[in-house]
Amino acid sequence: MPCNRCHTGVERGPVAGLPPVSLCVRCHKRFIPEHPEIVKLVEMYESGEPIRWRKINAMPPAAAVQFHHAAHIKAAVACETCHGDVSNMTLAVRVVNTADMGWCVDCHVENEASIDCLTCHH
Amino acid sequence: MSERTALTLACTDDVHLAEVLDRAQLVDGSRVRDVRSSSPLAPSLAERVPTRIPRVPIFAILGGGLGGLAADLIASLTAQADPMITGHMPIVAAPPVGIITYEGIALGAVLATTLGVLIECRLPSSRRNSEVASRVARGELVVTLDVPANAADELSRLAEPITR
Amino acid sequence: MTRWGMVVDTDRCTGCEACVVACAEENNVQTVGEEEAKKGRAMHWLRIERAVEGTFPEVSVKFRPVMCQQCGEAPCEPVCPVYATYHTDEGLNAMVYSRCVGTRFCANNCPYTVRTFNWFDPEFPEPLDRQLNPDVSVRVDGVMEKCTFCVQRIKEGQRTAKGEDRDVEDGDIQPACASACAAQVFTFGDLEDPESKAAKLSKSPRARHLLADLGTLPGVIYLEDQEWNPGTDVS
């Protein structure tokens, strides 16, 4: 199942975004509806209560860094490169230390992307 | 050649030491090994004790060179590692690099000098002779002579020998 | 090669300060509050200077918007020990917040005193935080900041152009102050593109640099006030 099925913003905008609960529910009505987590989800949806997802790959605010998803997708960077093989995770975990600038820089250098500070830090 | 013996004598002061040395000279084949004191010997006496010229200055020069080189490399190479333009200055600007190098020289020199002193003095060392030490601490001058065994007794009469 | 620059026509500035608010709005510049403002810690990236000449009744006042001059040979850059501020190949005087350690040396060495410093963490009482521009990082305490020529808009413009496989055209990119100004005081553009409006205006005989004798080669060019000349004006 492709990531952008739900994270619709990823090709067009800076952030991938999360699907509305309605979307999750629509599918999960059919798939594993009896899974306790899914039951919880449906309940939350019916009670009209939004879900607070914990951000796993959060940039520390002090890093003052701007990451633009679409630009990377356009450059054919696979989601897994940063997010790891989420599809095989039961609980999403941070595979890349997003706070480690060196990791970003190496990739930029390999792919001859700009390593001017302002590219990300503004 | 008759066998020799090392004789360690404690002198009360410079004059006494001078006298001992004079006598020792008359005995042929006798050599002054070392004098220990709680403050530097008076020049007149010091020159009668065989010592090497310390190589501390050489250490200093070498250390300065190394330190300077290291600093110069750090300053110029790191600048080239991420060549960022600031105020339209050259990436490797001579004056700043020069200043850093200068400090590097100084740092290297002081470190090397200390190292040199320690090496020249054979420090730190664990060789201790509490007897000698306490006498030196009392302000006496402890001279160690290398003399023929037959002359030992005679010389021992001049100053109190320290038994080992 | 690009050299971003801005031409400021002081003859048109009415001192309405819409640009100042627009700048704070676009760039998440914090409001420090009365007590801090009293200490002289207001954070405006852009200020309207007014030069008062003469004594009553012959008093004349000139308005002059002053923001970071994006100097070609910037005094603020070399003094930073950690490259938090440096010069980009597009002629921008970059400021990297996350690299800044807060020695404030750059601010001392800025002859235009346009750099501002975060003395404390910013506060945006809910729901004011919902206004923050997501394209601009909110600065934490202890870091320097200043006018960036709205670099986020420059990046956005370049991204859009790239997406459409074309070059950035003159006028595509407008900093917040320029787009807010009703009198079109600000003209932003590439000074090295001879066709750009900014480049043309910068050739005007009225064009001046601020504190030109310091040789900082600013990217901001001021067009001096012009006098009303009855000779040419009245038929």
Add this chain to the structure above:
Amino acid sequence: MTNDLQERENRLVGRLSLDRFRPGLVVGAGLTGLVALVFFYAWGIQLRDGIGVAGINRPVFWGVYITTFVFWIGISHAGTLISAILRVTGAEWRRPVTRCAEAITLFALSVGGLFPILHMGRAWKVYFMLPIPNSRGLWPNFRSPLMWDAAAITAYIVGSFLYLSLPLIPDMAILRDRSKGWRRRVFGLFALGWQGSAQQWRSLESGIKVMAVVIIPLAVSVHTIVSWDFAMTQVPMWTSTIFGPYFVVGAIYSGIAMLMIAMALLRWGMDLGDYLSDKVFNNLGLLFCAMTLAWGYFTFAEHLTVWYANEVAEARVLWSRFTGKWAGPFWTMVIVNFVIPICVLPFRWGRKPLPTALVSLGVLVGMWLERFLIIVPSLELPRLAYTLGDYTPSSIELMVLIGSVGLFAFFYFAFTMNVPIISVWEVREGWEHENSHSGAAAAAAAPQTDARTPEPAGGGS
């Protein structure tokens, strides 16, 4: 003679009395230690709440912190530089002075070195300024005068430490051999197994000589570079070519002042009058007097050029010092730094311990003011008059200032408690030189030694 030499050495070591509990020093260390805590308390508040707790603002981005930084670095020129000069010139009267001077250097540097970190907006990022390999591939910018500072101060603090430590080794040995129990072991540790052999003395002395030669240009460079933090800029009245020598002279000046006070206190507190004698005060006082004149000359030159050239931006700063809001501090500085010293120091009575100490107190205040007046008025009056500022230090800044004095004093007390504050072996060497000047006496004494009957063998063993 030896016994008499030994007598004198015993008396000196007795005065230093490192084996006894000395309430004076302990209380002093305790009190100053408390004051030192203020320093860390204030710094803690600043780290928690943000640098904004200091009074600095826009455009006065630097204030008391940098002033005090320059002040302490200046003080640090007391010891090492002075003692090095005296050693190189072979001034005999230096012997009792060198160590207590070098100690000042080490501690002033340690305290002053904290200030650049303390004044940073994000002190916890200080490692950005170290050239350590990192994943970012970023290095410090050695084109920045602040990096020159870092390099110079590092070199100087290491140098001063070693320059202080080398001559300490023989003294440690002396103490080791004079003391018992754990003290003996501790001193033994620091003595590194020193035996006092002729070779060791020779190497040590040559080492000290070399070090002295290296230290002098190093010390000069340090304060020159500190001055360049200002002189490299475009700030009115900062960008001046004579700042280097101006600051160095000022540094030595304030350094001597601090040394004078330290010596006076030691002399009274530890009854070291025989060693830190009036002669020492007199000679150092002459040097002090010379520095007064040098400082006055530089200050005059610095202000004269600006006054005559009358360039707008700089003149503004000048007049805010002469007649403006900073006139008070400025003229105070002139009085305590020049008028008073020049009225006192040229006279023999003025170079006695008490007068010099009092003058020195004034000079310390004056030199702090000088740095303050160099930094603040210039920043208050930038070239574009629209952003004029004004600056008043905040309570936190003052706490840090006072606390730093406490911290320095605490270090000094602790040092005096545990280490001979006067270099025993050097002083003794001095006495010997005095004796050997009367070589005739030694020759005359020679015959008597014939009659000497040795003590019974093994008597000593």
Add this chain to the structure above:
Amino acid sequence: MKRRTFLKTSALAAGASLLQSCAEDEQYLVQPLERQPGRPGVSRWLNSVCGQCQAGCGTRIRIVDGDARKIEGQPDHPINHGGLCALGQAGLQDHYNPDRVRTPLTRSGSRGSAGPLEELAWHDGLAQAARAIAAASPESLYVVSGGRSAYVDALLARLTQALGAAPPAIGQVPGAETERAALARILGPGRALPAYDIAAADYVLSIGPAFLDRGHQPVQGTWAMAQVRSATAGRRGKLVQAEARMSQTAAFADEWLPIRPGTEGVLARAIAGALAEGGLLREGSQAALYSQLFPAAAPSIEEAAATCDVPAPTIARLAAELGRADRPLVLAGGSAALTRNGEFSTLAALAINLLLAGFDREGGVSVSEPAAGYDFRDLGEIEAGARSGGTYVVVEADPVHTRPEGRGWREALSAAESVIVLGSFIDETALYADVLLPLHSDIERFGAVEASGIARPTVSLARSAVAPLYDTRHPGEIVLALGAALDQRDALPWDSFDAAAQAAFDARYDDGTGGAWSQALDGGAFQAERAEAVLPEKLAAFDGPEPPASTADGELTLVLFESAKYGDGRGANKPWLQELPDTMTTFMWSSWAEISVADSQTQGIRTGDLVEIRSAQGKITVPAAVRPGARPGTVAVPLGGGYTDYGRYAAERGENPLALVGAETVAGTTAAALVGTGVSLRRVGPGDPAIYGRGLRDAEQIPTGWASMAKGGDH
């Protein structure tokens, strides 16, 4: 290393246990239930209409993830041409203001205090309001509107009419009433405002109005002056400002005449005389009409010079320049309309355009008809009438704060039977409300504003740009709901505000196709042809009082003005505007009193000192701003300070100068005379106001050079 770890280490050294470690910064994404419009993180720009003042500038709102991030002007909008003013830019801080009223509130305590206020459901609130209105006798029902949207006011007018009550009173730009009256004396009865085609003029003489600071069309004025001055227009035009205070407009002008307040009319008359005598009349000059209007001989230039304190040669030169210019234009009103003889001053200035053939020509004067033909009255008419009890409906207005103390609003509202307030904040009027019905912010509401003071009738339209943050409503919807509750269905038959607005719009502008409305709604604005200003054959002579209202000897003249950042005070609750350094004085977070260098020296007042200003009506204490540009003998204080309540950012900042003003009106009208009150000034002591670039003291005197050796260079 993180600050935390660093703190720990240093805390160890310091032994300071008081250092708490900072909270871990965890980030969450709140996932919406249904799909939001727009892509995540991608910005959309939606049109809206600025509601910060009556000008009706078209705005575009940048929206990211459902939140508005930025306001900008619509590039090709006929009013603001892409620009905005500071007030408009700060509109977002109206929308996101932490002190916004979030639900209907009702009072359980006594009026005039902040609390206790209880939350209320909408239907209860509306019911309570309806009951109060129903209970009121028609003649004692007072409806007050801030006049932000003509279409809302039109609904109010219909409601009052249906209830048989007096028409709503509309709060207006200071001087507007007088300007209307003056124009009526030329064009015959009517309530049109004079409108000026500044952009096309090449010589502008503004006698009174600081039209760049605020006024009817500040942004358009700014744009227009850019046109006048733009090098592209071939010849650079000239602006001459005759005004007692050095406003930003005066500072911007090529020439400023610091005229004695209240004597503007005399200057105008003298210029007119010089034009006539100097043979500077042009083809189409209406000399006859002018002389019918002012039969008496114009004062000589010398007399005028003496009265107005403007050099005689200057007056002569102005006349000459006016006469020779291609498209000269004289602006009237503004501060000149606020003195007691304001009508004379305004009329005299306006009438010069008769001699310049300035009516109905390019770069001349035309009329701005009142919006969508509804009846309204001036606030002054309510204040003038005897008020006992009464029921008040206040819509987006704060008369308690923005009307002079002498107009007795506090007393009236305390004594009222009931007070219904439609507003977004607890301002000083809301403190008296029995029911407070919260409103949408500009960008939340359906915007329909008919501009005033603009030559071509212009309507700005826009749909709601963002979803409402709170449980608020559109004022129009509320009026409709009240109408329904009071069963006035036939008077207010629409079930939504945009329907009502469209009906009103079509009634006036639709050409039958019905396309205009939808076009305007998509395009952001509709602009009709210029309304004809038909000059009559004959004019009645002006019979109002002419002599300038002079203040007693030794007293100073108080000049109140709307600053660019506070306006009439509405800007005071926005942190951006509070911290905005006033361009002329650089004051922040406070109001101030502008004092001339001469007056400051007599009392030893320095910028920043606290001064007490006392009038017959009351006294205020504000920091002084000594200004070279201030006219000796005057004290100028901006409106909008000293709110007792209006949110955390506005409350208790500066003082409200209207406390100094009594019940004086502009002769011949009910408008408040905000200029000309006699006051006395006293230094209270040193103050500590927030001033940008605090070194700026004593009228920009900075010590430089040898001169200050004698003077002593304190800055």
